[in-house]
Amino acid sequence: MSAELIEPVLWAIGMALLAAVLFTGIGLISGTDETATVAPIALLVILLGVPPAGVIAFFLAAVIAKHISHAVPTTLLGIPGDTTAVPMLREAQLLRALGVPHLALQKAISGGVVAVVIAIPLSIIFALILTPFAEAIEAVAPWIFAAAAVLVAYTSKGRLGAVVALIPFVLVIVGLQAFIMEQKETTFTTSFFLGIATGPLIFDLFASLSPAGRRAMRQEGKREFALAPDVRRPGGRLPNPLKVLDRTQLAYTSGSAAITSATFVFSPVAMAVLMGEIVGSRIKNGYRRLTTVATVRNGTTESTYLAETLIPLIAIGLPLSPVAAGPAAPLFNAPPVYTLDTETGVTNNLHDLLTTGQFALFAVIAAVIAIAIAYPFVMKNAHRAATWVMTSVSHEAIIAGFAALICVICLYEGGLLALGVTITVGLVGGLFNRMIGMHAGVQFMGYYVAVLTVPAILAL
Amino acid sequence: MPHLIEVWNDTVDSRHLTGGIAISVGIAVSSYLIADHLFAAVGNTELGHSYALLIGILGCILGAVITGFLFKPKRVITTSTADTRDRQEIIDEVVEEYGELGDPRELPEVVQEEVRALGLFEALVDNHESRRTDRPAGHESDREK
Structure with missing residues (x-):
């Protein structure tokens, strides 16, 4: 190893370790959406001045670890760990009903590990195939973002409602940007991202302030959670992911990971659903279908996230995928550290700062560390960890921590005006999310339509 | 509250x-x-x-x-010790929701071992048999999805 590579590698190892520990923990907490947790914390890492090697390793390790430990609440409690855990919820609940939640957990996380191993090299290969077309793609980027926004909106729960709602949403952003430009002679990015990512939380906090909203949110008593009994045999060695899955499951998981490494423009949840359906329709035995679909669906959450981050980063430098525009958004655009000039299309982000070989190296480091931490931890301590989180970590503390995080990051970016922007975008975005079914991914695309497509339309 | x-x-x-x-x-x-x-x-x-x-x-x-x-969490955690109801009843509920779970004897050897280790083998065989005698024709397709 050359001497100048030692420092970046040490950064990658250190940040991957930090991310793996932190996000194995966050994954255990049910309902912690990837965009709402990974994006702000990755942003923070960038703003604090961590070098590119550390940033990419941090992000990838965070996602890989979270998509392993998110299977704990999903299988043991029957509530989705995060957004991408929703598609495997049904299989997890049925296996839990059969009294074998530990099997669902083992299958799901082993599927995740296998998918990571497949997706990293394939994503890099697909990125290399796409690289020659990067300039052509960049030239028409404003129109691609507009088309992607409409497509992502139409495939969201909101359907046509979400498509039409893009118009007021984009106008709100355009209007805010114009006002910020007038006041500060610069534009904000972070506060818009934060508002979109934490929109549902901000909306709920507003609703809880109004008597009418509070009535609708009232709970009759404490919520009950039935934790599945700990049926795992005590002791024993750590199960090998290749042994937990049978040959068919291994083949289907690898196959769907390979396919979803190429389909990087589609939403991870949609791909997890689709892959599960395809695989499920090919398996006749019901029991085997349950375990295999759970395996494949969790595998897909890993492969989609890796491909949707690595391919746009390596090949294009523009956030042209639902993950790149959402949880991975700071890797593309986090002024003043990483910038994306909306007028000229000139980028200065991880795309320009790392070579493909470096991406590959740091991705492998992140994957090895995240798997080495999250997989054995979940295999050994799932039941104990789930019990501890449910009985000791209050939801008040999580919300309070995020509310404080929003305030501090906004003040850092642009004082009280930035805080106002986040609250505005969060309230509007959260409202659209809850009432129209326009999720954060659509809104991130809407943001890029506002900063890329709208100027292009005006220039016609 | x-x-x-x-x-x-x-x-x-x-x-x-x-x-x-x-x-x-x-x-x-x-x-x-x-x-x-x-x-x-x-x-x-x-x-x-x-x-x-x-x-x-x-x-x-x-x-x-x-x-x-x-501030402590507002959650009630019940650790249900294994369901006390009849195993067949539970499997019937799952079948009701998901469709036939199938005959474990037709699975490859490794998967059969997995089902045996879970203690589900006999129960799944019984359930499959009882379903076959209940509905002799077309039982495999009508419960799909």
Whole structure:
């Protein structure tokens, strides 16, 4: 190893370790959406001045670890760990009903590990195939973002409602940007991202302030959670992911990971659903279908996230995928550290700062560390960890921590005006999310339509 | 419990939530502002701004930990010791929701071993047999999906 590579590698190892520990923990907490947790914390890492090697390793390790430990609440409690855990919820609940939640957990996380191993090299290969077309793609980027926004909106729960709602949403952003430009002679990015990512939380906090909203949110008593009994045999060695899955499951998981490494423009949840359906329709035995679909669906959450981050980063430098525009958004655009000039299309982000070989190296480091931490931890301590989180970590503390995080990051970016922007975008975005079914991914695309497509339309 | 509301997908006490946010935001924002001011005063603006952010983040974590100690979770955890009902009844419920679970004897050897280790083998065989005698024709396709 050359001497100048030692420092970046040490950064990658250190940040991957930090991310793996932190996000194995966050994954255990049910309902912690990837965009709402990974994006702000990755942003923070960038703003604090961590070098590119550390940033990419941090992000990838965070996602890989979270998509392993998110299977704990999903299988043991029957509530989705995060957004991408929703598609495997049904299989997890049925296996839990059969009294074998530990099997669902083992299958799901082993599927995740296998998918990571497949997706990293394939994503890099697909990125290399796409690289020659990067300039052509960049030239028409404003129109691609507009088309992607409409497509992502139409495939969201909101359907046509979400498509039409893009118009007021984009106008709100355009209007805010114009006002910020007038006041500060610069534009904000972070506060818009934060508002979109934490929109549902901000909306709920507003609703809880109004008597009418509070009535609708009232709970009759404490919520009950039935934790599945700990049926795992005590002791024993750590199960090998290749042994937990049978040959068919291994083949289907690898196959769907390979396919979803190429389909990087589609939403991870949609791909997890689709892959599960395809695989499920090919398996006749019901029991085997349950375990295999759970395996494949969790595998897909890993492969989609890796491909949707690595391919746009390596090949294009523009956030042209639902993950790149959402949880991975700071890797593309986090002024003043990483910038994306909306007028000229000139980028200065991880795309320009790392070579493909470096991406590959740091991705492998992140994957090895995240798997080495999250997989054995979940295999050994799932039941104990789930019990501890449910009985000791209050939801008040999580919300309070995020509310404080929003305030501090906004003040850092642009004082009280930035805080106002986040609250505005969060309230509007959260409202659209809850009432129209326009999720954060659509809104991130809407943001890029506002900063890329709208100027292009005006220039016609 | 008149103050329990659902915020961001889980139950909180609205008074505890207000208190928690006040504590965390108070600690984090004041530590950030003080740090930013101090770094600016010693003339280290650009890097100082980043360090102030770091201190603000530590304030967030401290605030969340204090909130966690003050206010306990509003969840009731029941660890259901294995369902006491008849195994067949449970499997019937799953079949009702998902469709036939199939005959484990037709699975490859490794998968059969897995089902045996789970203690589900006999139960699944019994369930499959009882279904076959109940509905002799077309039992495999009519329960799909």
